[in-house]
Amino acid sequence: MGALSWAALSLPAKPPGLAKASLDRLGESGVAHPVTAVLLNYRGYDTLLEVGVLLLALAGAWSLGRGEQPAENPQSRPLLLSLLRVLLPMLLLAAGHLLWIGAFAPGGAFQGGALLGGALVLLILGGLARRALKRERCLRAGLALGVLVFAGIAAVTMALTGGLLQYPPGAGGALILVIETAAMVSIGLALGLLYLGGQPPEGARRSLLATPPDHA
Template identity: 50%
Template sequence: MKRLVVIAAALAFSLALIATLLELPAATIDLRPAVAENLAASGVAHPVTAVLLNYRGYDTLLEIAVLLLALFGILALGLERQVCTLRAAERPLQLLARLASPLMVVVAVYLLWAGAWRPGGAFQAGAVLAAAAVLLHLTELLPGWLQPSARLRWGLAGGFLLFLGVATAMLARGALLEYPPAHAGALILLIEAGLTFSLGLILAGLFLFMTCDEGGD
């Protein structure tokens, strides 16, 4: 009975949310012409990437901080965990995971590179890297993570620190994230490369840091 009540409540909430979204008025300000007019100076050729890493870089910087805080919240729980014992998963599944994970890394690199001129970028690439780690864990090829080592901590925070460092360096130009047009593309690629690596670790960590129960498996 409780399960039916929860399902009904979730369905009602979803329908109400959909109805609310459908009734939203049209935007009074259309920013697409402004984005297109300044796209040449953004350093990239895709408007979404230009908005996320240039025009609204503050939002993206804070989004990374929120993900880090979510991971820190998990680690701050201080749960005692032991190393997970890897069980003997079915060999066909492990074989498929071994074949798929390198391809997923290649896809992540492509998404990072393609983000400058078509849909893609650090968030999508990082999600694919994290999915590769989760796949390896589910097929018993990668153990769950304990408390992060010093290297892992630098990897988790490195993308955010790199982004923050580039943003701070731009203060010499009078604004926190005002890239020089001649170097905007290279700086955005540098930021996205760092974010891809860190986001992959953060998203994977949100799963792998919670997979070992006390006493191990």
């Protein structure tokens, strides 16, 4: 505690910072928002690793065993469903908006992905995601998409320019948008699926015997 306070007090009043350097080269980064430029251009590998960390977290949760669907609560269903009818389109729209606007204002893949994750949690709560959760291969593909696209672009740009995630001049904006779109899908899926607390429940063939089929 004492060392922390001492460190905080001994910080220079005007830190040198990298703000000026990053603002000076903003025009070359392909985006107009300095935070996005740092996250996906200057320090792109940090973000690549972050997307990987999220995937690892989900793999950790899945390794604990099968998760469970929240218990069906018919009394809360009409309310939840009518709320979902309003909320879901807005959440999807807002996620897309945040992704797009990330190029020149606060927003981006993580914020948009968090909204998608929230939408998925609501779908799971409403019992509307049962069929989707059974298609585990699709889920896995979606989860891996972000890291694969990010790493693929990193490999290609490395072959072209010789630097990891060093985009060819002029291509930065488009590449960043592609990476962010793929990352947003994976982040949203990972955050939403974490809610199950494990691998999605067993597929249709086995659960048909144990539980009556649901008509969602």
